[in-house]
Amino acid sequence: MILSGINNFSSKTNSENFTLLCSKIVLLTILAIWILGFLKPIILFQNNILTDYFLGIIYSKVCHQVDFKCITIEHESMLVCARCAGIYSGVFISVIFMLFRKVSKLNVNIFIVASIPLVADVFLTNLNVYNYSHPLAFITGLVFGGMLCLFFLSELENLFLNKSINRNE
């Protein structure tokens, strides 16, 4: 009886793990589409005015899109600024790294440490201490986005884990 209980529990846990993996894959797909969207002017040199117009409207909802802050390659600019591009890339990389792993221990201090460079860069560039730098904005965004995503994933895992525990109770 105890053995069947354990088997039942492990099969339910496996099913929750599978659901968690599926949700991570869905998240990764959505992120990939989102990133390809703002990279569109750079990776597809063909100009399609209609898609450019609508993509511009969509991404204007999430980024200020100031020209000199956007990464430009061969006269074509991304649809979001370097910092936002870094944040989304950080989230994407984080999800790939954690696809088959679980977020173990997270400390709020890590989050604070990860956000300090980004906040400092924003303040220092706005105070004209130094000029806006694309690589710096991208890297600070990347670190912040990656850490932010770990907290998101840990909560996603909690959601599925709690479901599993509640069902077993």
Added chain:
Amino acid sequence: MNKKYLPALVSGFGAAVLTTIPGVDSVACCLLVPFASGASIYLYKKSQTGLLKIETKTGIFLGFLTAVFAAIFASSFELIITYLTNSSDLVVSLPQAEQLVRDMNLGQDAEESLKIMRQMVLDIQTKGFSLLYSVLITLLNLITYSIFGIVGGMVATAIINKRNINSV
């Protein structure tokens, strides 16, 4: 009022007020709404004495609710500003859209869409209000804010719970 709704209402309203500042509206959903969701969860935690851990479901719900309130208030503010100024983003972007349709030669369907847009612009410029524009703005805000509200709610729940665990 239910203790769950009040923090969401307060934070959502605060975020909506901030969206009226020119320049801030472009980062409304990626920055303001997640922060508002976090503030709402923090206020909820403060209002529930003895609550050690916030459930993820509660975090998602509070984030979503904050985003909904923010979307409703932000849309209302935008409509009031449109009514007072007889102008909006749509009025500014119409010539661009017309140029686009001319350049692309998109055919009859695009012309029909332009006709609807022109009617909306005419309504805004003459009466200061267009029903279709109001519905579109509210729907767009509801969808985009909700996504970022839920994400913000989840991250904030994780951070607040981790902080509690560390302090215990």
